[in-house]
Amino acid sequence: MDPLSSLFWLFFIFMLIYPQMMFKFRLLQRYKCIKELEAERKTRVIVLIHRQEQLALFGIPIYRFxxxxxxxxxLRAIRMTPDDMPIDIILHTPGGLVLAAEQIAMALKEHKAKTTAIIPHYAMSGGTLIALAADEIIMDKNAVMGPVDPQIGQYPAASILKTLEMKHADELDDETLILADISKKAINQVEEFVFELLKDKMDEEKARKLAKTLSHGEWTHDYPLTVKKLRELGIEVNTNVPKKVYELFDLYQQPVNQRPSVQYIPVPYHPKR
Structure with missing residues (x-):
């Protein structure tokens, strides 16, 4: 085999192995940071972070939900946690499968010790459902949550139902009528689930009203519920995010092979004395 060919194959093998080595190294860094955060807060820390990642060799971006x-x-992590040990769940997610989010929310609600949802940037849709199940919500002052109104296919369930008000049933096709029936059931189911999460935290009437507001499509699905807005709605929010959470969050940053659109000197600046 000629030297050029040997060099090519060495380079190819390196390109295959290097991303896996870097991933393992980053994984160890994450575990170390999680252990430090657990020692600091005396909790079980569960991380549910969905950030843009890239496939090992080709740098193709993938998105997670x-x-x-x-x-x-x-649920496995919660089962492995003693009943008297508090749980911190760190959320960074656009949402995802309602069933999965509801399972996580129910497990958090049923945990006997204190549960805390920590949101460094955003927790939308299903992420909001999970956060509402926790005993305490800690958010960055600029972080947001979102409405939990169901989405049927590519359309909001509330918007599908709106078509029934705008047109007579005889003017609609069978598929639209079926979607409207599913939409009504989905909204009622989510409203009832949110009410169950909230009823022990506030007055029952207030919990019922808030559950309806969050699930009935009052806003678009990507409407940002800021700290101020959440407090106006009656949801208590703490903005004292532990510094270690930001350090952990930074370890999930996955650069994509493209020119960066945001750049800055990555060190903290301190005010001049």
Missing amino acids: ISIEDSEEV
Whole structure:
């Protein structure tokens, strides 16, 4: 084999192995940071972070959402946690499968010790459901949550029902009528689930009203519920995010092979004395 060919194959093997080595190294860093956070807060820390990642060799970006596999792992972590040990769940997610989010939320609610949802940037849709199940919500002052109104296919369930008000049933096709029936059931189911999460935290009438507001499509599905808005709605929010959470969050950053759109000197600046 000629030297050029040997060099090519060495480079190819390196390109295959290097990303896996870097991933393992980053994984060890994450575990170390999680252990430090657990020691600091004396809790079980569960991380549910969905950030853009890239496939090892080709750098193809992939996007992640709350899945059944996520709920399986979170429920397993909760089962492995003693009843008297508090749980911190760190959330960074656009949402995902409602069933999976509801399973996680129920498991958190049933845990006997204190549960805390920590949101460094955003927890939308199913992430909001999970956060509402916790005894305490800690958010960055600029972080957001979102409405939990169901989505049927590519359309909001509330918008599908709106078509029934705008047109007579005889003017609609069978598929639209079926979707409207599913939409009504989905909204009622989510409203009832949110009410169950909230009823022990506030007055029952207030919990019922808030559950309806969050699930009936009052806003678009990506509407940002800021700290201020959440407090106006009656949801208590703490903005004292532990510093270690940000350090852990940074370890989930996965650069994509493209020119960066945001750049800055990555060190903290301190005010001049």
